[in-house]
Amino acid sequence: MINKKEVVLEVKNLSIDIPVSQGILHPVDNINLHVERGEILCVVGESGCGKSLTSLAIMGLLPKNAQRTAETLELNKEDLQELTERQLADIRGNRMAMIFQEPMTSLNPSFTIENQLLEPLLRHKELSKDEARNQVIEMLELVGIKPAEPRLRQYPHQLSGGLRQRVMIAMSLLCNPDLIIADEPTTALDVTIQAQILELMMSLQEKFNTGILFITHDMGVVANIADRVAVMYAGQIVEEGPVSEIFDNPAHPYTRGLMGCIPVPGKLGQDNTLGTIPGMVPSVVNDFQSCRFGGRWDENYKENFEPCRLTEVPKKRRSFKVNLNEKHLVHFCCDECLHLSEHTLVEGSS
């Protein structure tokens, strides 16, 4: 038996509803995920599939008009839904921290870098201002902002995109949280600094046994850091498994499409058009007329395959465990889809 590791984050049946003029949007629909201590779970998925909203929901930072429902939402077995806004604020930045997709949305434009970084330390840790300041400088240098001193007096708009992103990363790492949610944290970094940052995150994670939920669309990053991967599509997690499984044996049609259009460095000619998944993510307003992935099979499928209509798709999605590994879970919505994935069903559950 493998030791069951301690779970830092447990999310069960999380849904988000947002009223819009055309009806109710279901950008996140009954998702389950967990992160263990010392583990990196990478979440990948098409733009707009609900990755950022999922992380905001965990942090309790959804926009006001968005409604969250969840069966379980626990940080270290503590129910996050029970907490008051004040208690949550104490946890945020301290026991769980988030690196936001767009640094400008979370850095305060009218505070210097020094003030933004000191704030969480002074608030959550018993440190003198000098001690805190030294820790801030040390952390900035660790994320490659050298020399750090002159940056302390600058304002966010005076920094380059990548410097801003690293300030955010430094901020999230300062208090050694149990859980870090990183939403596309390295998009503005060149590959050398990206490697340095990832290495830093991994070494701190080892030292403090942090769990990391890492959202990225960079499959190179996923391949290099993930323990497990969850693939999201149109508000649902359609496939989940150990990183090698997802790369070597993608089962869901979307995952396969995704693997098919990774631009491989060095192998890309100038003349070929890049692979895409035909069509676009369906609108997730109200209920689906047909399957979410319907009509987005590649050309071969399209000819002899009409996407299932709603009446044919079971109301509740069935999840089929694929025979490759007990940890490798794929959610197919119908037998046809399973059939097309060329996997044999071992154990089915509803």
Next chain:
Amino acid sequence: MADTMIYGYDLVKEYPISRGMFKRKELLRAVGGVTLQVNKGEVLGLVGESGCGKTTLARLILGMIPPTAGSVEIAGQNINKLARLERAKTIQPIFQDPYSSLNPSKTIGSILTLPLRIQRDRESHSWEKRVRQTMDLVGLAQRMYNQYPNQLSGGQRQRVAIARALITRPAVVVCDEPTSALDVSVQSQILNLLKELREELNLTYVLISHNLAVVQHMATRVAVMYFGHVVEEEKTNILFEEPKHEYTKKLLGSILVPDPNKRIFNKKE
């Protein structure tokens, strides 16, 4: 003979930075003397370490900030002497940080109509149709026409910025990390679109990107920046095959391969 679309001569940009109260300000040299030329139909890839001055150089080329020294000519005319309207017709930016470049109080529809309005495009009856077509091209759902930027995901906002730059078909587009927030499939869709437009209309691009696969795919020539200077400039295939400068080599050596069997980090078990 090829027409020169962008000619930047000995560009320098310095920013004053505070050294603390009562101390004299220090100057930070973001761009330290860059000369570059881009011909019509070319795609110049601009790569380099975070903070090395790429965005600053882009803003100089766009005429958004005055250079400390040097000058920029777009299609033979000094950018700072061009009237705003004329400039907007010729050169358009796609910015790195879509959040701060989109007006939060305007709907996507009106954000995308604005360039047509500013350029006094005469066929106003077709504006909405063109906006909606462009939304299709970049993969934005039609329902977003009436939504606001904060109701969109990061990648959707980035596509609004792309649509806004392309809707008037400017001759030059300066793209600063245009696809950094996009998943690989949507990224491919956008890159294919940029390529098609270039072939169709002979557009000229400056493409800043940390994604070297993207640069390799799109650029005809690549300039490598390091601490405010261009340290290496070569045809794309040559640069990727025989990088000369140390930094370029380091850059190419840090690419993460999308294969879990080829990890460069060692994680202790």
